[in-house]
Amino acid sequence: MLIALNKPFGVLCQFTTNDGRPTLADYVRQKDVYPAGRLDHDSEGLLLLTDDGVLAHRLTDPRHKQPKTYLVQVDGALNDEALQALRRGVVLNDGPTLPVVAEHAVEPSWLWPRDPPVRFRKNIPTSWMSITLREGRNRQIRRMTAAVGFPTLRLIRVSIGAHALDDLPPGQTRILAP
Structure with missing residues (x-):
């Protein structure tokens, strides 16, 4: 079984916790499935769960x-130099990253509001980009965008391989063909 979940902001990628924070158990009703990978609690979007190791x-x-x-909202007016640096790969404290596909993007019309909302500063614009990578270090995209001068404000995974978020609403699941 393969399940897609549109993981909301603030949800932990585990089924139990002792501190009352929302977990996958609040959204996934199927039993004996586990996340294939993870998303940080402050990231949103596609999370795949399976019972097949x-x-x-x-x-x-x-x-x-x-x-x-991923669709990434960053602080500031994103420039081509930053995108080029991401495409080449950047050096993080745990070593250089592989090159990524990084492109300017527009805020999608289908995007749901985030709770809590992303901070708004009147005199500092935000920008959107699309990033595709093939590795997955801890908080990698956030660290990469910060390294090129554009801190991440919102991070939404939209696809993993052939599996896409499509129109799945936040907090909802869909059974997929593996």
Whole structure:
């Protein structure tokens, strides 16, 4: 079984916690499934869950290099130099990243409001970009955009390999064909 969840902001990628924060158990009704990968609590979008260990390994192991695409809202007016740096790969404190596909994007018309909203500053614009990568270090996109001078404000995963978020509403699940 393979399940897509549109993980809302603030939800932990685990089924239990002792501190009362929202978890996957609040959104996923199927039993005996586990996340294939993860999204930080402050990231949103596509999370795949499965009961098949081989499939989970194929989806998450870096050797299989599944492309993951994200829409990213950043602080500031994104420039071509920053995109070029991301495309070449940037050096983080844990070493250089692989090059990514990075493009300017517009705020999608289908985007749901975030709760709480992204901060708004009257005199500082925000920009959107699309980033596709094939590795998955801890908070990698946030660290990469910060390294090129554009801190991430909102991060939404829209696809993993052939599996896409499409029109799945936040907090909802959909059964997928593996």
